[in-house]
Amino acid sequence: MKRSKLFILTGALLVAAMLLAACPAAVPAEAPASDSAAEESAMADEVIEIEYWQYNFAARVDAMNQLIAQFEEANPNIKVVHNADIPYAEFRDKIAASVPAGVGPDVATLFYGWQSVWIDSGYLVPLPEDAFPPAMVAEKFSPMVQASFVEGTLYTLPTAVRALALFYNRDLMEAAGLDPDSPPATLDELRDQAVACTQRDDDGKLVVQGFVADPSAQDHHWFREVLVRQFGGVPYTDDYSEVLYNDEAGMQAWNYLLAFHTDLATGDRDLFDGSTNAFVGGHVCFHVDGSFRLGTIAKNSPEMNFGVAELPSHNGVKSTFGSYWTHGLTKKAAADQARFDAAVKFLQFITSADAGALWVDIVGELPAQLEAGSNPELLADEKLGAFAAGLEYSHATFFADESQQRQAIIDSFDMVVLTDEDPATALQIAADTDQEVLDDFWSSR
Amino acid sequence: MRLTLHQRQIIWAYIFMSVALVFFVVIRWYPTILAFNVSFRDWNVFEGSGPWVGLENYQEIWQDAGKPRSSVTAAFSNTVRYVLFGVPSQLVLALAIALLLAQIRRLSAVFRVAYFAPYVTSAVAVAFVWNWLYQPETGLINQGLDLVGLPQQPFTKSPAQALPSITAVAVWQNLGFAVIIFLAGIQQIPGHYYEAARIDGANAWQLFWRITLPLLNPIIVYLTVLGTISYLRLFALVQNMSPQGTGGPLKSTTTVVLEVYREGFSSYKMGYAGALTVLLFFLILLITIIQLRFFSRRVEY
Numbered sequence: 001m002k003r004s005k006l007f008i009l010t011g012a013l014l015v016a017a018m019l020l021a022a023c024p025a026a027v028p029a030e031a032p033a034s035d036s037a038a039e040e041s042a043m044a045d046e047v048i049e050i051e052y053w054q055y056n057f058a059a060r061v062d063a064m065n066q067l068i069a070q071f072e073e074a075n076p077n078i079k080v081v082h083n084a085d086i087p088y089a090e091f092r093d094k095i096a097a098s099v100p101a102g103v104g105p106d107v108a109t110l111f112y113g114w115q116s117v118w119i120d121s122g123y124l125v126p127l128p129e130d131a132f133p134p135a136m137v138a139e140k141f142s143p144m145v146q147a148s149f150v151e152g153t154l155y156t157l158p159t160a161v162r163a164l165a166l167f168y169n170r171d172l173m174e175a176a177g178l179d180p181d182s183p184p185a186t187l188d189e190l191r192d193q194a195v196a197c198t199q200r201d202d203d204g205k206l207v208v209q210g211f212v213a214d215p216s217a218q219d220h221h222w223f224r225e226v227l228v229r230q231f232g233g234v235p236y237t238d239d240y241s242e243v244l245y246n247d248e249a250g251m252q253a254w255n256y257l258l259a260f261h262t263d264l265a266t267g268d269r270d271l272f273d274g275s276t277n278a279f280v281g282g283h284v285c286f287h288v289d290g291s292f293r294l295g296t297i298a299k300n301s302p303e304m305n306f307g308v309a310e311l312p313s314h315n316g317v318k319s320t321f322g323s324y325w326t327h328g329l330t331k332k333a334a335a336d337q338a339r340f341d342a343a344v345k346f347l348q349f350i351t352s353a354d355a356g357a358l359w360v361d362i363v364g365e366l367p368a369q370l371e372a373g374s375n376p377e378l379l380a381d382e383k384l385g386a387f388a389a390g391l392e393y394s395h396a397t398f399f400a401d402e403s404q405q406r407q408a409i410i411d412s413f414d415m416v417v418l419t420d421e422d423p424a425t426a427l428q429i430a431a432d433t434d435q436e437v438l439d440d441f442w443s444s445r
Numbered sequence: 446m447r448l449t450l451h452q453r454q455i456i457w458a459y460i461f462m463s464v465a466l467v468f469f470v471v472i473r474w475y476p477t478i479l480a481f482n483v484s485f486r487d488w489n490v491f492e493g494s495g496p497w498v499g500l501e502n503y504q505e506i507w508q509d510a511g512k513p514r515s516s517v518t519a520a521f522s523n524t525v526r527y528v529l530f531g532v533p534s535q536l537v538l539a540l541a542i543a544l545l546l547a548q549i550r551r552l553s554a555v556f557r558v559a560y561f562a563p564y565v566t567s568a569v570a571v572a573f574v575w576n577w578l579y580q581p582e583t584g585l586i587n588q589g590l591d592l593v594g595l596p597q598q599p600f601t602k603s604p605a606q607a608l609p610s611i612t613a614v615a616v617w618q619n620l621g622f623a624v625i626i627f628l629a630g631i632q633q634i635p636g637h638y639y640e641a642a643r644i645d646g647a648n649a650w651q652l653f654w655r656i657t658l659p660l661l662n663p664i665i666v667y668l669t670v671l672g673t674i675s676y677l678r679l680f681a682l683v684q685n686m687s688p689q690g691t692g693g694p695l696k697s698t699t700t701v702v703l704e705v706y707r708e709g710f711s712s713y714k715m716g717y718a719g720a721l722t723v724l725l726f727f728l729i730l731l732i733t734i735i736q737l738r739f740f741s742r743r744v745e746y
Contacts, residue, residue, distance in 0.1 A: 093710045096490045121489050121713050205582060216689055270581050270602045403711050407691060411514075414694045418604055429514070 048342045050333065051081045053105035054325075055091040059295060060084070063362040064350075067159075071349045078342045099123070099332075106333035106343045112147055112156070112326045113402030116441060119155055124328040126153045131344050140353075140369050144322035144396035156326040157351045160365035161373075163320045163390035164218055164226070166190070166312060167279060167287040170305045172197060172208055176285070183286075183307060187230065187256065187314040190286060194266040197285035211286045212267030213260035213413075214275035220409040221321035222288045222311075225395040227253035230314035240398035241442050246431035254427045261417050280304075290323070291387040294364045308386045322394030324368065327351065360384070366391060400441030408433040477726075483719035490715045502720035517721070519696040520704040521728075523608060527700065528676040528732075530612045531619075535672055536665065538616065539623030544657075546624065547631045557628075561621035568618065572685030575614045576601070601686055604697040611686050611698055615679060623668050630664040631657065666740045670733055677729050678702055701725045 052068070054060060061084040068080045083105065086094045092114070098104030110118060118124050132154055137145060141157070148156045170180035176197040184190035194210030201207050213219055224235040224245060233249025236242060245253070260266050272278035279287035280300050288311065297304055311320050327350060333343040349355065356367025360378065366388055367373045378388045399405055412430035415421035448456070484502055488495040510517045546556055563571060578585050579600035587597045600610045638656050647655065680702040684690045691707075692699025701721060709718030 096710060096713065099490065117713055268581075270599065271583075273576075273580075401712055403707075410688075410691075411693070411695055414604070418602075418694055433514075 047077055047079050048338055049079045049081060050106040050339055050342050050346060051083060051104070052107045052109075052346070053083045053086070053095070054109035055086055055088045056084050057088070059363045060325075063359050066358060066362070067350050067355055071346060074349075075342075075345060078345065080346060095123075104332055105330055106339055107327055107346055108330055109325050109327050110156070111402070112158070112324050112396065113399040115148065115155060115326070115328070116150065116398075116400050118328065119150055120441070120444065123330055124155050125331055125334040126155055127157065127329065127347070128344060129154075131348060132157060140371065142322065142366075142368055142370055142373060142391050142394065144324065144391075144394050145326075145368060147396040147398045148326055156328040157347065158324040158326040158368045159350050159355050160359045160363065161322055161324040161368045161391065161394075162290045162292055162365050163322045163387045163394045164222060164288055164290055164311060165320065165386040165390060166309045167289050167293065168307050168309065169279070169282065169285050170307055172282075172285045176208070178285075180307065183309040184312045185309070187227075187312050190312045191256075191259070191264065194260065194286055195264055198264075198266045206268060206271065209268070209271070209278060209284045210264075210266035211260050212269050212271075212275035212278055212284055213257050214269035215257075215410045215413045216269070216406075217275045218288050218290060218321070219257060219275070220406050221323070221397070223253060223257050223409060225321040225397055226311055226319045227256055227314075229319045229395070230317045231256070232315065232317075235397070240400075241438055243431045243435045243438065246428050250431075251424060251427060254423060258413070258416055258423055261413075291364055291366060291384060294383055308383050310386045310389050318390075318393045320390035320394045322391065322396045324365075324396070400438050404437045405434050408437070480719050480722045480726075483715055484723045486716050486719075488715035488719065490709075490713050495716065498716070502716045503724075505717060506720055506724070514696070516692075516696055516699060516704055520692070520699050520701045520721075523692075523696075523698060524677055524679070524700045524725075526608060527612055527615070527679050528673050530609060531615055531676045532669060532672040534612075535616045535619055535623055536668060539620055539668070540627055540661075542620070543624045543627030543631055544653075546628055557625065560624045563618045564621040566618070568681035569685050571614060571618055572682050576686055579610060601698075602688075602694065604693075604695045607687065607694060607698045611682055614686070615676065615682055618682075619672065619675065623672070626664055626668060627661065630661045634660050663741075666736070669740060670736050673732055673736065674729055677725065677732070680706065701728075 052064070054064060061082075064082060064084065068082055072078065072080060095104065095108065115124070134149070134152075134154060137148075137154060137157065142161050144161060145158060148154055148158075166183065168180070168183045173180040173183070173193075176199070178193055178196060184193050190211065196210070197208060198206070198210035199208035215223065228235045228245045228250050231249040231252040233245060233247055233253070235245045235250075237244060244250070261268070267275070267278075267284065269275055272281055272283060275284065275287055276289065276293070276296075278284045279289070280293075280297055282301060282304055294308075297306065310318070327347055329340070329343050329347065333340050351368065353367065353369040353372045356369050356372045357375075359365055360367055360372070364384065366378070366384070367375075370391075372378075373388060373391050375388075379385050381388070397405075408430045411433070412421075412426040415426040415429065416423050483495075485497060485499060486495040487498045487501070506517055509515050510521075542560060546553055546560075549556070579587075581587060581597060581599060581602060584600075586600070590597055599606060601607045634657065638660075639652055642652055642656060679700045683692055683698050683700050683703050684706070687693050687698045690703075692703045702725070705718045705721045705725070708714045708721065
């Protein structure tokens, strides 16, 4: 009998324990958060711990670890916990899941195109103007960083920025009888050289692809911010509230991009799972991509003999698409003054010109501050020079919802190449879809 | 208080079952109820709350469904197509294989393992392997087509072929489970029914239609219901086999669950995603009730 009582007791305890363990899931997030906030302000004189999150990318993790070490040495009363264990694909999910759980970062790194969604959902707080005066940002940072102002308020700031440039495979050019020392400088040259570089076997199958039009890689950016401008148009109104690329200039740009797949048939983005893989694998002559691809190539095809040139110009117009991973302060940081101050200090440090200079050496992204970005040594760099040169004429699209706006271009491209839709109709559909996303965003503000 | 042995057994039964109950309440029911709640709110994922907006999310879905090239409409119609293509082919193939497996003695264990292995393999791994097989030009299937002189096929790259291509993988993956259940059912049919029928002069075709199939009815119903539910919730294969996991090309493979995921975790529209989830819940409930009501009939000999 005693034994069975013991059993019942253990059983009951077990059930109770499980119920207890399950409880925190049901408790609102506020309770634990405010507890720990009170605790932390009580020990303001002591070490303040802030949390920093970014997605997992070896070079970035390494660079940030070095910056944190420097920062902690200069600020012994602040400790930065660095969480970079989250794979890129899960980063947004984990951020979303962390908040209701009452944990998560004080300073988070996000793609600039996600800003609107994060700001709209109340996750990011404005950067304090005394620490980050708008005039300072306008003067010292690359012009594309203006995309971090939403209705005049600055929400995030980057360490580094990226631009697009033209990658070219020197060996394939040489094999096709082209001069690898004079890669295409204009859109017409790009078209002609891509045609000359394309090789097919006896069955008509592509062996070497001259140029692969692939909007799901970087070409949707190339279309909007580069081609449209070069054919004399503008992609959006200045405040990015209205789509303008569905005009005559946009149509010419659209046809220029489509022709690589349709009329010229210099490539097929379905081979090798997209243009990027195909270029890194050594099957493509010319490819539009960002500086971040240098690392991919160094890792996967270290033997590849390639060069990087500025994006081809047209009608004398130079343009490139700029983008950046940027750092924001979260509402978790804002909940506690001492921690917020520490987070502001940390953000100032990692967005400094020195931090940018360290970043370019390790990650290969260009410093966001012009002073470091216009460094002559960098401009002369064989690979990075072309990207650095692009910074002064770069445009960063302000995205209301990057994934949906990107999908609009991809879908319209697919309509033409997969279902023989009329290119003009397809472009109009892209513009309508894009406009709807923008209207949705601006009407809710 | 003195309890009889029987009472003590009952108490023990409840204690053991309560562990499972706690699991269901916390892991299954609580999130389900929460999803209903979220679907009526303008839920902010970062605040874990949001104002009550009544049926607004549902109205938005209804409006979106009316737009041209709507993702919602594509998601629901694709989901139904996955069920219509997937469930019957899975049942017919599984039954055929089970009937063959029931005939053989040698190596039958090897075949069972071979058919069951895909079922216990992660959908993501399956998706990767099939992506390679479906690859244009370099993929094994297209090279095989080349070899026998047939034209290459785009498979998942074409809006027309993508959905059937992914359905085929889902069928291949789920086949093993259905085969094993069918085998168990076939082996339960008493041998003397067949003997008696043969004495009466029935041929193999009649044996199958008059004895095997009717007696397998409960199993067919069971597999239909489970299969339908699994196709209605299709996600991992589509997420990993469509370009960039978007349910493309041109929304031709997207499913309701994929849209829930994209709305919730890429656009952070949790209320909208919650409302889609609730609609899917009722769709599954409705279809299951209909299936159980119309397909279940007792067969006795």
